[in-house]
Amino acid sequence: MTNFTLSCPIPIDQYPNVLLAHGGGGKLMQQLLERMFLPTFGAAKSIPHDSAVLTLPRDKIAFTTDSYVINPLFFPGGDIGSLAIHGTVNDLAMSGARPLYLSVGFILEEGLPMETLWRIVQSMQQAAENAKVQIITGDTKVVDRGKGDGIFINTAGVGIVEHDLVIAPQTVQPGDIILLNGDLGRHGIAIMAVREGLEFETTIESDSAPLASVVLELIEAGVKIHCLRDLTRGGLSSTLNEIATSAKVTIHIDENVIPVREDVQGACEILGFDPLYVANEGRFVAFVPQESVDKALDILRSHDQQACIIGQVTGTSQAKMGLVTVQSKIGASRILDMLSGEQLPRIC
Amino acid sequence: MTNFTLSCPIPIDQYPNVLLAHGGGGKLMQQLLERMFLPTFGAAKSIPHDSAVLTLPRDKIAFTTDSYVINPLFFPGGDIGSLAIHGTVNDLAMSGARPLYLSVGFILEEGLPMETLWRIVQSMQQAAENAKVQIITGDTKVVDRGKGDGIFINTAGVGIVEHDLVIAPQTVQPGDIILLNGDLGRHGIAIMAVREGLEFETTIESDSAPLASVVLELIEAGVKIHCLRDLTRGGLSSTLNEIATSAKVTIHIDENVIPVREDVQGACEILGFDPLYVANEGRFVAFVPQESVDKALDILRSHDQQACIIGQVTGTSQAKMGLVTVQSKIGASRILDMLSGEQLPRIC
Structure with a gap:
């Protein structure tokens, strides 16, 4: 070292x-x-x-x-x-x-x-x-x-590339399950906290980490990965919208199951951010067919206990809007749009 | 297009x-x-x-x-x-x-x-x-x-890489002939002329150009290339010093045969530059054994009539200084050192 x-x-x-x-x-x-x-x-x-x-x-x-x-x-x-x-x-x-x-x-x-x-x-x-x-x-x-x-x-x-999978949006299909490898929002909030001079009881650290080893484990275990994407600029919502548009599918996720640390949630409220739009540097979503879910989740959880299923691909669509919906914390379903402007400049 | x-x-x-x-x-x-x-x-x-x-x-x-x-x-x-x-x-x-x-x-x-x-x-x-x-x-x-x-x-x-040559400084040997593919100094002087608002009778244009096709022609023709290096920041003199140091050889070149356009020479005199140190973006030196010189020169000249032999590798050396000498225009031989400071900032 x-x-x-x-x-x-x-x-x-x-x-x-x-x-x-x-x-x-x-x-x-x-x-x-x-x-x-x-x-x-x-x-x-x-x-x-x-x-x-x-x-x-x-x-x-x-x-x-x-x-x-x-x-x-x-x-x-x-x-x-x-x-x-x-x-x-x-x-x-x-x-x-x-x-x-x-x-x-x-x-x-x-x-x-x-x-x-x-x-x-x-x-x-x-x-x-x-x-x-x-x-x-x-x-x-x-x-x-x-x-x-x-x-x-x-x-x-x-x-x-040591395998024959086509890991790309065009492989995504209705029925695919969407997995997330850990909690959201820490990178963006860690940066904003420094910039704005915010102090929390415990320091919020960026989730910045290399993701190759966990992905290679998924592949070696035979998980039939359809698509992977890390949740950087624009966060989870932009990523899901990009994939939905490219793959011509609709996606539904459940906000209630998405892990967000309490201090990150609190900081988001103070700063007026939505954790679904905040940048991460060690988080990704995996689109996998139902048959591979258990195996994939076991591997993701061996790296981070908070890994979970956040939603699924619900159908096909040729539309440009309204492709991603989210079951919100108050129970209603709403459209999760792409980020419009600039939420956090120079976050990476 | x-x-x-x-x-x-x-x-x-x-x-x-x-x-x-x-x-x-x-x-x-x-x-x-x-x-x-x-x-x-x-x-x-x-x-x-x-x-x-x-x-x-x-x-x-x-x-x-x-x-x-x-x-x-x-x-x-x-x-x-x-x-x-x-x-x-x-x-x-x-x-x-x-x-x-x-x-x-x-x-x-x-x-x-x-x-x-x-x-x-x-x-x-x-x-x-x-x-x-x-x-x-x-x-x-x-x-x-x-x-x-x-x-x-x-x-x-x-x-x-489609050949088995080792095109690198360590392949350079005493006796190698050094070829240059055209006139020196146009890129650096074109930039300085714009910055300083200098006007010449004809506009001096940068020599910026892609060099892959001429190099691939040399290889396809069987030229036994020992080393190639393009003459960007620091110009010819820095390049030759770097190669001499890496290859542990001494190099001698003849300033009298190095093509420099008259307007470029004039601009260098006005600005206090030496063309041997000025950056180029479409010029390179080739180190080739004697047996390959004629073939190499023919190919270089088919791209630019001014291509020429500028010198050769004269011996081995473990020294750090004085590895490159130049026969100057007034006949004396002098040491050609690396550029010390910054001649032309933000030239590329």
Whole structure:
């Protein structure tokens, strides 16, 4: 594991902050690469070249990318570095792929404290080790002060697909059961609490986590997964609406069974949010046929006791609206629409 | 080919500028995806999912990433969109790979004119078609006004390696001949001319171009390529120093034979730049054994008449300094060092 007590490998007294030259292609950029990035990401022994060349054990791959612009950079339960690993690993996992390799692109703002960069880089490596992926290629750009916001990170990921399932919206069918792997809303509320200076009795920590291992367990156990989707921006409601539209189906869920922690629910009420729209970074829904439900639920619950059935696919539809309905806490059924505007900017 | 007369698919009267909600995971983000990105990038028929799943014709791949933060966004000979395609395609090509697939990550600043985004997106697609790559997965984030600079783009690329050459610094040997595929300095000077408001008799256009087809021709012709590297940030001098250090060799080049256009040379003198340090986006060096030189030069010259031999690998060395020497225009030999600081910020 990465040792977090390591001191910054760039001399802080000489370079306390990132300079434009750290992205300029010259000696300072080389120093950053050779002293910080390559040794930490475990690529110190390889000779840096324009791209990484690798031999994959399978020819069927998944490929994805995400940029991370979260504010603040550090929050309870994670930071922009761990998030940049989890988010991309999870996108690969949602295709049922085994994540193997990541690229990382840093966009640094001139003046970013070198120690901040170092903390983030170490966090990325620790998250990568936990998620069993390797960071194998990268790029660093520096923009002038006032033209960025500390640090933005892009990661792209390559994984291999080791099964013959088509895990995608078009596989979803009426009768499919919808499973959720844990409680909702912690990531979004953890971020908002920091931004708004809210204090709770216990700190609300982000649910940010890598999801590949639980997905691979489902596949290995023979669960006939029809679709998977993680509940990031727009939360559960946007995810279900996207899938319903793509799959041309109607969905009904029961709000009463969806686990939301009491403090998260309380914070949502204070802030005027609905937990069904709040972003998560370690939560996903699985659409599975009835026959696979018990097996799937056992596996999900071995990772998180709160995993549960939240609803099902009720029929087919060609409509554009009203595809997702929810049995609400007061008993009535209502349409669960997509998020219209911007609920929580820069949540990931 | 992409039709550049198409009008913006997002209603400009309603959304003249990018809003935070365009990155928020809700309806506006979906509109941007469904109306602009998916149809333009030719992915309109596929159902968007968290990652793209593909079957590769080979198991040996190259994987790379670059972020693009160039200022200004539009310049003679290109824009940030075409550059974001060429740069990543070229990194794959420098490993001798055939570029196939790209991801794109947009980081947009709130307030970016929608028409600007549309011009850039169309330019990306045209460049991708020219370079024979497909943009198959992507992500969009929006940061608040004043926390970005219009648009930053990350692209990551996957290519396949169809040969058994090890195209890398460690293959470089004493006696290798160094070839250059054209004139130096146009990209950097084109950017500086726009920034500084310099005017020349003829406009200096960037050399930004995709390099995969010429590299694949070299490989198909049986040229025993030892190393390739494109001459981006830090220019020719930084590239040669990096390779000399990695390969533990000494290199000698002749400045007198290096093609630099007269107007570029003049601009360099005015601005106090040395063309050997100026960034290019369509130039590379090839290290080849003597036996392959004629064949390689023929192919390079069929693409650009100015391609030439600029020097050779003269010996081995364990030193860290003085690895690259240059026969200068006044006849003396001098050490060609790496760029120390920042010559041209945000050149790519």
